[in-house]
Amino acid sequence: MAEIKPTRMELIKLKRRIKMATRGHALLKMKRDGLIMEFREILEEAKEVIGGMVDKYNRANERITLAKAVDGVIAVRSVAISCQYEPKFTIRRKNIMGVVVPVVKREKIRRKVSEREYGVVATTARIDEAVSAYEELVDATLEVAEIETTVKRLIEEIDRTKRRVNALEYRVIPSMQEAAKYITFKLEEQDRENIIRLKKIKSKMAAKEAEKRAREEAAAAAA
Amino acid sequence: MLGKRPQWAYIVARVRVMKRNLIPNEEYRKLLNMDFNEIVRYLEETEYKREIDELSYKYSGPRLVDYALSLHLFRRYKRILDVSFGAAKELIFEYLKRWDVWNIINILRGKLANVPPEEMEETLVPVGEFSYDFYKSLVVRDVDEIIKAFDRTPYYETLSKVGQIPLSEIEDELYKIYYSKITSISPTEQALKFFVDFIRKEIDLKNIKTILRLKMDEVPAEEIVSRIIPGGYQLDVDEARKLAAMSFDELVKSLEGYWFWKDIEIEDSFSRVEIKLDAMWMQDVARRANYYPLSILPVLHYMSLKKLEVDNLRVIGWGKWEGLPNEVIEEQLVVV
Numbered sequence: 311m312a313e314i315k316p317t318r319m320e321l322i323k324l325k326r327r328i329k330m331a332t333r334g335h336a337l338l339k340m341k342r343d344g345l346i347m348e349f350r351e352i353l354e355e356a357k358e359v360i361g362g363m364v365d366k367y368n369r370a371n372e373r374i375t376l377a378k379a380v381d382g383v384i385a386v387r388s389v390a391i392s393c394q395y396e397p398k399f400t401i402r403r404k405n406i407m408g409v410v411v412p413v414v415k416r417e418k419i420r421r422k423v424s425e426r427e428y429g430v431v432a433t434t435a436r437i438d439e440a441v442s443a444y445e446e447l448v449d450a451t452l453e454v455a456e457i458e459t460t461v462k463r464l465i466e467e468i469d470r471t472k473r474r475v476n477a478l479e480y481r482v483i484p485s486m487q488e489a490a491k492y493i494t495f496k497l498e499e500q501d502r503e504n505i506i507r508l509k510k511i512k513s514k515m516a517a518k519e520a521e522k523r524a525r526e527e528a529a530a531a532a533a
Numbered sequence: 534m535l536g537k538r539p540q541w542a543y544i545v546a547r548v549r550v551m552k553r554n555l556i557p558n559e560e561y562r563k564l565l566n567m568d569f570n571e572i573v574r575y576l577e578e579t580e581y582k583r584e585i586d587e588l589s590y591k592y593s594g595p596r597l598v599d600y601a602l603s604l605h606l607f608r609r610y611k612r613i614l615d616v617s618f619g620a621a622k623e624l625i626f627e628y629l630k631r632w633d634v635w636n637i638i639n640i641l642r643g644k645l646a647n648v649p650p651e652e653m654e655e656t657l658v659p660v661g662e663f664s665y666d667f668y669k670s671l672v673v674r675d676v677d678e679i680i681k682a683f684d685r686t687p688y689y690e691t692l693s694k695v696g697q698i699p700l701s702e703i704e705d706e707l708y709k710i711y712y713s714k715i716t717s718i719s720p721t722e723q724a725l726k727f728f729v730d731f732i733r734k735e736i737d738l739k740n741i742k743t744i745l746r747l748k749m750d751e752v753p754a755e756e757i758v759s760r761i762i763p764g765g766y767q768l769d770v771d772e773a774r775k776l777a778a779m780s781f782d783e784l785v786k787s788l789e790g791y792w793f794w795k796d797i798e799i800e801d802s803f804s805r806v807e808i809k810l811d812a813m814w815m816q817d818v819a820r821r822a823n824y825y826p827l828s829i830l831p832v833l834h835y836m837s838l839k840k841l842e843v844d845n846l847r848v849i850g851w852g853k854w855e856g857l858p859n860e861v862i863e864e865q866l867v868v869v
Contacts, residue, residue, distance in 0.1 A: 372857055376804070376865055379851035380844055382639070382656055383599065387646045424752045429704025430743050430760050432638055435803040436865075438746060 314489050316496030324490045328483060335478040342471040344407050349464045356457045363450040370443035377440040381433050389428045389437060395421065397448050406460070409467045414456040419445045540619060541724070541827040547616045548835045551609070554580050555835075555842055558868050561849070565863060569853045573598065576846070581605050588655075598850035600655035602843045609839055610660040613832065624728050624829050626661075627715060628836070633661035634707045636668055637688060641700065644676050662686075687714065709762050712736055716764030727828045731818070733766035738793055738814050740768045742807055744776055744784070749803055754778045767791050792817065808867050815841065815869040841867050 314320065378386045398417040403410050423430065423438050556579065564572055576598070577585055584601035592600055610629055617625050636657050643653040650672040659665040671679050680692045691706040716733060720726035740761050747757045754777040761773040768776075768791070776784050788794040797809045818837060822830040845866045852862035 371855065372861060375851050375855040375857060376848060376861075378595075379599075379848040380865070383596070383652075385639070385642060387642075387648060389642075390646075422752055423747055423750045424756050424760075427699055427701055429638075429701045429708075430746060431708045431739055431762065432634075432704040435742070435746055435807050438750075439802060439804055 314492060316493045318497065321490060321493040321497065324486055324493065328486045328490060331478055331483050331486060335475060335483065338471055338475045338478065341407060342468060342475055345464060345468045345471060348406055349468060352457065352461055352464065356461050359453050359457050363454045366447045366450045370447045373440040373443040377436040380436045385433060397452065399452055409463050411460040411463050412456055414452050416449060416452050419449050541621060544617045544621050545827060545831045548613065548832050552835050555838055561845060561866055561868060564849050565859045572850060572853060595851045595854040599847055602847055603656055603658055606839060606843045607658040607660055610836065613836065614660065621829065625832060628833065630661040631711055632658045633663055634711050637707060638704050640671055640679060641695065705760055712762050712764060724829055727825060727830050730766060731830065731833050733764060736762045736765040737768040738810055740765050740773055741793060742810060744773060745806065746803055748777065748781050748784055805864060808865065811867045812869055
């Protein structure tokens with residue numbers, strides 16, 4: 311409070327800032343609520359996508375176990391290592407209420423049996439099923455990566471917005487209001503002091519005037 | 534040479550004794566209800582005891598079972614070779630040469646996948662033309678040296694293409710070489726005819742699996758034909774070309790009438806169709822083996838059943854270790 315200049319100009323500036331902060335607070339509150347609603351929707355989708363990925367993981371695990379059992383550990387390992395194909399995808403950006411989230415555009419991961427790096431005669435369909443299950447799992451993982459990043463960024467933004475709303479609501483606006491109150495009080499105090507000072511001057515001047523008049527009357531009576 | 538009248542009675546009698554030691558079908562249900570350790574204990578009470586004891590100081594878990602089963606299969610086949618003689622031995626030896634292809638593929642895959650030599654050794658089944666020591670010397674060499682080691686063998690030409698064409702094509706080519714060598718034999722006597730027909734039927738089975746697997750994946754007909762093994766019993770290259778050109782539904786309909794297609798329905802999971810085909814194949818072999826009890830057929834029947842038993846036990850072992858549900862494991866068992 312000590313640094314605040316208790317001037318009318320300062321009070322006007324402060325009142326303007328309080329008005330702006332209150333409007334900003336209302337807007338941020340709306341943004342927070344909007345983000346939370348968006349987050350809830352995406353969370354449902356995320357639960358579904360992650361659940362799907364877990365199912366696909368279990369299926370892939372099941373299939374690879376059977377492939378290992380029937381075609382042998384070495385066959386499975388060599389098929390896995392010889393697979394040179396890497397999943398291709400492009401990342402674009404999407405804006406959700408000012409939050410930039412990624413959109414992963416995936417290219418087809420699933421390949422035909424003839425395009426894979428193992429022989430058909432020397433292997434069984436268990437290997438095909440294991441490879442297909444893992445191809446689906448990679449696709450699901452990319453989908454989860456997209457939605458998980460979106461959820462993470464939304465959470466960060468909600469958190470940041472919440473902090474801003476709370477800071478405005480419980481710290482910035484009350485401290486500015488306090489300052490405005492202080493300035494108002496100071497200005498009123500100054501006004502009161504002035505009035506008293508003026509009154510004192512006036513009474514002194516009146517006393518002087520009365521004294522002067524009394525002296526003149528005394529002089530006139532003596533003459 | 535091949536085709537001389539072998540003394541089947543002795544060999545078949547020995548094989549019958551071995552057959553008695555096969556795990557009965559009803560035991561698989563019991564095994565499904567056991568946990569992994571109980572399964573290992575069960576196997577220790579069967580003829581697999583020796584192999585499990587030998588390997589248990591080095592391995593544990595499903596790898597112990599996996600490698601013990603491979604070792605046992607190798608010993609069983611070796612035993613059959615040891616008790617056979619004359620032309621019978623030659624036929625069985627020809628049949629077992631498929632394991633050379635298996636070993637070569639395994640070593641190449643292992644080398645390309647940087648699998649430790651000791652682990653590669655455990656998966657070898659050296660009952661074919663090349664000895665265990667020969668394979669043992671290969672697993673520590675690099676790929677070029679391995680290929681050179683097969684110089685002057687029928688596999689050399691194909692193996693020399695490693696690095697130029699995909700390994701998948703080389704794998705398929707090696708099997709084609711193995712099968713073409715047998716199908717090129719013109720059988721002069723009954724024993725040989727049984728053997729060649731058995732192999733040709735096996736080719737049919739491999740071919741139909743290839744056609745269906747690739748057709749389900751909508752692979753073009755020409756590409757399917759390039760993977761076909763020539764010399765099938767009913768399904769040679771021309772027949773396969775005809776089938777590969779059909780739509781999937783037409784193909785399935787036109788399979789009625791082939792010896793291997795009886796009450797088989799196409800399912801989403803092709804591995805189940807493969808299992809049914811394998812079961813059908815085993816039934817066919819069993820029927821023919823009963824019909825011709827003093828021929829190579831009972832021996833081939835036993836060897837196929839032994840391979841199935843090992844595969845089934847491996848599925849149960851890995852499945853139980855990984856905690857797969859019993860129904861999933863059961864679906865994958867070939868029970869004849």
